[in-house]
Amino acid sequence: MTSEIVRLAAPAMGTHFELVLLGEDAGKLRSAGEAALAEVCEQSERLSAFGRGSMLSFINSHAAEIAVAVDRELFELLSICRKGWLLSEGAFDITVGPLMEAWGFRGGSPGRVAEASWCVGMDKVELDEARGTVRFACPGVRLDLGGVAKGWALDIAGGILREAGVTSAIMHGGTSSVLAIGPPGECGWGVKVEHQTIRLRDRSLSVSAPRGRVIDGEHGVFGHVLDPRVGAPIEGAEFACTICDSGVWAEVWSKALLVLKKRPAGMPRDVEALVSRGQGAPVERIEEGEFA
Amino acid sequence: MSEMERREFLVRAAGALGVMSLVPEVAPAAPVRRGEAMPVGVVGLGRQGRLILGELGKLEAVRVAAGCDSDPSRLESGMKKAPAGAKGYADWREMLDKSKELKAVVIATPTHLHKEAALAGIAAGLHVYCEAPIAHTVEDCRAIAAAAKGAKTVFQPGLEGRCNPVYQLARSFFRTDAFKELISARAANNQKNSWRAAASDPAREKALNWKLDPEVSLGLAGELGTHQFDVLHWFMNQAPTSIRGGGSVRVWDDGRKVADTIACDLGFKDGVHAAYGTTLGNSFEGKNEVFFGSNSAIKLAWTHGWMFKESDSPTMGFEVYANRQQFHNDEGITLIADATKLAAQGKLKEGVGLPNSSLYYALSEFVRSVVEGKAAVVSAEDGRLASVVGILANKAVTTGETVTVDPAMLKGA
Numbered sequence: 001m002t003s004e005i006v007r008l009a010a011p012a013m014g015t016h017f018e019l020v021l022l023g024e025d026a027g028k029l030r031s032a033g034e035a036a037l038a039e040v041c042e043q044s045e046r047l048s049a050f051g052r053g054s055m056l057s058f059i060n061s062h063a064a065e066i067a068v069a070v071d072r073e074l075f076e077l078l079s080i081c082r083k084g085w086l087l088s089e090g091a092f093d094i095t096v097g098p099l100m101e102a103w104g105f106r107g108g109s110p111g112r113v114a115e116a117s118w119c120v121g122m123d124k125v126e127l128d129e130a131r132g133t134v135r136f137a138c139p140g141v142r143l144d145l146g147g148v149a150k151g152w153a154l155d156i157a158g159g160i161l162r163e164a165g166v167t168s169a170i171m172h173g174g175t176s177s178v179l180a181i182g183p184p185g186e187c188g189w190g191v192k193v194e195h196q197t198i199r200l201r202d203r204s205l206s207v208s209a210p211r212g213r214v215i216d217g218e219h220g221v222f223g224h225v226l227d228p229r230v231g232a233p234i235e236g237a238e239f240a241c242t243i244c245d246s247g248v249w250a251e252v253w254s255k256a257l258l259v260l261k262k263r264p265a266g267m268p269r270d271v272e273a274l275v276s277r278g279q280g281a282p283v284e285r286i287e288e289g290e291f292a
Numbered sequence: 293m294s295e296m297e298r299r300e301f302l303v304r305a306a307g308a309l310g311v312m313s314l315v316p317e318v319a320p321a322a323p324v325r326r327g328e329a330m331p332v333g334v335v336g337l338g339r340q341g342r343l344i345l346g347e348l349g350k351l352e353a354v355r356v357a358a359g360c361d362s363d364p365s366r367l368e369s370g371m372k373k374a375p376a377g378a379k380g381y382a383d384w385r386e387m388l389d390k391s392k393e394l395k396a397v398v399i400a401t402p403t404h405l406h407k408e409a410a411l412a413g414i415a416a417g418l419h420v421y422c423e424a425p426i427a428h429t430v431e432d433c434r435a436i437a438a439a440a441k442g443a444k445t446v447f448q449p450g451l452e453g454r455c456n457p458v459y460q461l462a463r464s465f466f467r468t469d470a471f472k473e474l475i476s477a478r479a480a481n482n483q484k485n486s487w488r489a490a491a492s493d494p495a496r497e498k499a500l501n502w503k504l505d506p507e508v509s510l511g512l513a514g515e516l517g518t519h520q521f522d523v524l525h526w527f528m529n530q531a532p533t534s535i536r537g538g539g540s541v542r543v544w545d546d547g548r549k550v551a552d553t554i555a556c557d558l559g560f561k562d563g564v565h566a567a568y569g570t571t572l573g574n575s576f577e578g579k580n581e582v583f584f585g586s587n588s589a590i591k592l593a594w595t596h597g598w599m600f601k602e603s604d605s606p607t608m609g610f611e612v613y614a615n616r617q618q619f620h621n622d623e624g625i626t627l628i629a630d631a632t633k634l635a636a637q638g639k640l641k642e643g644v645g646l647p648n649s650s651l652y653y654a655l656s657e658f659v660r661s662v663v664e665g666k667a668a669v670v671s672a673e674d675g676r677l678a679s680v681v682g683i684l685a686n687k688a689v690t691t692g693e694t695v696t697v698d699p700a701m702l703k704g705a
Binding site: 027 | 350371377492
């Protein structure tokens with residue numbers, strides 16, 4: 001019998017993570033939730049591209065000179081990112097940071113886009129599986145895990161909750177990344193996506209949209225999602241949402257979907273894709289074909 | 293000289309004056325690797341052990357070669373935070389026996405299990421970093437300190453304040469007219485956390501929740517307070533002579549016996565008192581220490597530090613151009629480590645707040661001592677003293693009695 005509801009929250013990754021747990025023992029739910037949120041905060045510290053003391057910053061400042069040994073967990077994440085880059089034909093790319101900076105999305109004055117493009121591409125990141133090291137092929141390359149870190153953290157947090165025996169919980173990071181555990185015997189947690197309620201049960205959801213952060217430059221107003229292949233902000237796509245078994249992959253696919261404006265050829269069939277073709281347009285499922 | 297250049301010059305000169313007259317350069321670079329990276333083993337892969345693995349990963353001079361935890365789940369999740377090639381063990385004895393390449397171990401087990409692992413590490417000729425409190429009884433603290441004293445290897449207790457660049461900077465101010473006479477102090481480590489570890493089965497639950505077991509736990513005063521008591525000792529150059537305390541379960545009423553909210557009063561000679569109040573029910577102000585001096589107050593919060601000057605205190609020169617933060621009616625001058633260098637680069641503002649955690653600097657100092665063959669920045673005696681005060685503070689909290697600190701108890705081996 002489910003009788004207790006425990007709610008927890010913590011600031012992490014520049015946003016707010018919230019967690020709701022259902023179960024019989026409030027104390028156990030709380031301790032599991034605290035451990036899950038502690039892990040999210042730890043991932044936030046490790047994976048920040050802006051924190052001067054983060055592991056990612058350590059890689060970014062050393063990997064052009066030496067092969068940096070990283071822990072197994074981070075190596076796995078970087079390997080997923082490389083695979084995502086390959087399967088999305090370069091539409092999802094964690095090396096896009098220099099381009100974001102050059103376009104002025106990171107504050108400061110815009111720089112040279114063409115020069116920044118030379119440092120973009122996962123082909124410039126060497127991952128040595130045997131040694132567990134990462135090395136950049138040239139100076140100027142920088143990793144930015146902002147596009148996947150929330151989903152990744154939710155995956156690890158979900159593992160902690162399940163191991164502690166939690167069978168019913170929902171957790172989100174900044175409302176754009178959601179993890180649902182259970183609920184047993186129900187049709188799923190209700191998640192509102194663009195005025196439409198989606199039922200989520202033992203699945204992860206990721207939403208990507210160019211709105212939110214924009215730049216108003218001499219060539220117009222652009223949202224913060226860039227197409228790494230052409231080095232420019234995307235146009236004509238309003239919103240993409242993906243649902244699958246893994247939080248990190250949901251993040252990869254939602255970004256790729258938004259950039260490609262179609263289902264990537266490498267996207268597994270069991271990944272649900274929802275899109276909006278333009279401002280105010282309804283949300284629809286995409287099985288095949290372009291949507292913008 | 294243009295107005296801009298003049299201002300720039302003044303800022304640099306002020307930064308340099310402030311720092312040169314009062315402090316040395318205090319933010320050391322990471323220890324330099326000499327030859328092969330030093331193989332290190334981590335004993336205990338709970339939350340602290342995993343944080344340690346994360347910080348060791350940023351030190352080029354070391355290589356995590358092994359890790360161990362008796363809990364299979366923690367071993368599995370902990371080893372994911374270790375690099376490729378690191379070996380995992382269920383028992384530290386097996387780790388010491390099989391991983392012969394190890395040159396150092398970091399001990400992050402529950403406090404009551406430190407002694408055996410620390411003594412074995414020292415006996416095996418390894419350099420040892422041992423989390424604080426170093427043990428849960430006065431006798432065990434003494435045994436560890438005695439073994440460390442007789443060893444040729446480095447032993448460093450995990451008292452992070454002494455390795456923290458902001459704290460080192462603040463302590464240098466503490467000894468000048470900028471602060472002047474110590475009036476009193478207070479410290480806290482507030483957090484909203486049940487302190488209960490999650491576990492799927494009852495057997496694991498008991499082992500993982502050792503902090504809630506009054507038989508072995510040193511409670512908030514010992515487990516959290518020890519680190520902050522050491523800051524008081526280090527700044528004041530003395531240990532308390534008496535401790536009053538009390539505590540209760542105010543928030544997490546789940547049958548536990550260990551108080552979730554405590555208050556202590558540490559009495560020092562010359563009538564100085566330090567208040568230590570901590571709760572697990574509210575995170576306001578987090579972990580901090582405040583020293584009240586006759587010319588200023590210094591507030592320290594582990595990655596940040598501030599000096600609040602009294603309006604009648606003498607002008608030191610540097611404060612005119614210093615970076616400031618407002619706290620209601622008070623204005624704090626931010627204490628910036630490595631200010632001379634940053635001021636010279638025009639980057640003084642970027643120095644507000646340490647880039648790394650205190651744990652990083654503590655591990656970094658440990659590795660530096662080993663690599664450079666120097667004495668540890670934090671001695672085994674420092675660790676013993678702070679731990680004993682933590683034990684006595686916990687006794688004051690649990691009994692509600694005033695504990696007189698026996699000077700003989702504070703004496704080293």
